Amino acid sequence: MNLSKPVSKIDGTTRVLGLIGNPVAHTLSPEIHNTLASLCGRNLVYVPFPVEQGALDRAVQGAYALHVLGLNVTVPYKRDVLLCLKEIDPLAETVESVNTLVSVPGGYRGYNTDMSGLFRAMTEDGVALQDEEVILLGAGGVGRAVAYLCAMKGAACVFLLNRSEEKAKAVAREVNAKIGRECVLGLSLEAYRTLPAKKYLAIQATSVGMFPRLDEAVIEDPAFYRLLHTGYDLIYRPGQTKFMRQCEQAGARAFNGLKMLVYQGVEAFELWNDTTVTKEQAQEINRMLSQRF
Numbered sequence: 001m002n003l004s005k006p007v008s009k010i011d012g013t014t015r016v017l018g019l020i021g022n023p024v025a026h027t028l029s030p031e032i033h034n035t036l037a038s039l040c041g042r043n044l045v046y047v048p049f050p051v052e053q054g055a056l057d058r059a060v061q062g063a064y065a066l067h068v069l070g071l072n073v074t075v076p077y078k079r080d081v082l083l084c085l086k087e088i089d090p091l092a093e094t095v096e097s098v099n100t101l102v103s104v105p106g107g108y109r110g111y112n113t114d115m116s117g118l119f120r121a122m123t124e125d126g127v128a129l130q131d132e133e134v135i136l137l138g139a140g141g142v143g144r145a146v147a148y149l150c151a152m153k154g155a156a157c158v159f160l161l162n163r164s165e166e167k168a169k170a171v172a173r174e175v176n177a178k179i180g181r182e183c184v185l186g187l188s189l190e191a192y193r194t195l196p197a198k199k200y201l202a203i204q205a206t207s208v209g210m211f212p213r214l215d216e217a218v219i220e221d222p223a224f225y226r227l228l229h230t231g232y233d234l235i236y237r238p239g240q241t242k243f244m245r246q247c248e249q250a251g252a253r254a255f256n257g258l259k260m261l262v263y264q265g266v267e268a269f270e271l272w273n274d275t276t277v278t279k280e281q282a283q284e285i286n287r288m289l290s291q292r293f
């Protein structure tokens, strides 16, 4: 069976799911969700919908009018879409970033399954945030959300290192103010040299090392990697980044971002269908995607 094809033929009871964003042509979400529909025996079809600038609210209201069961939201609308919703889940409201819309009476409820998916992936990999001292590399869209996740999940502190130090400091101010404790410290990329010599969890949330820049890591100095017990790279293509290789050479555990990608999809699918995806089904998606990279 070709797992990327819907299990049932499209008929009068088929429900529609989709992705809104711009661009959307590169997305792996149709493969993830059409395969999950097959594996779970659901009569669903998932398609990408490019949405032009200025058309977001009409797109969301139109989807609701058409009984579209649920939507994913990608760049550049993860924040703007908050204004188009009937309800917002507390995690998404705190992070001010929504990637999943679930149909409720009168509109859609917004969730952030990027972060709940990352947390589920880390938990499955045995990587804890509670009481951890975390080095977070990158203060872009994902880095900012991960800073919130770490703070909300009880990290002892987060050293947020970014090429643009001002951006790291701005994210730290924002997260600390909202969370109500001084948890995140915004620093320059080079500031790892000043950190106390302990063992840290590092989360790599920059785009450095992503295909095709295979031979780059955001920090090249081997001394940095000797500070780590675990390196969690959010990049999934390639499956093993230079950051991960350097972690392993320094004796640290290393993980890539594929499981995060899988679980953000799994969590959205579960919300849309009020079901639980088994670990085996999630592993099937993981296997299918890992063959792609």
Ligand code: NAP
Binding pocket: 137, 138, 139, 140, 141, 142, 143, 162, 163, 164, 165, 167, 205, 206, 207, 208, 210, 218, 234, 235, 236, 257, 258, 260, 261, 262, 264
């Ligand atoms: P973004 O908003 O564009 O942020 C990019 C980050 O990378 C910024 O912190 C930026 O630093 C840093 N950066 C870029 N080029 C650099 C360089 N040459 N040297 C040092 N730092 C550099 O991107 P994003 O949306 O946060 O995504 C970041 C990465 O997360 C993506 O590349 C992707 O691999 C990964 N991701 C994974 C998943 C998943 O499901 N696994 C989902 C989404 C994203 P400045 O602020 O100084 O520019």
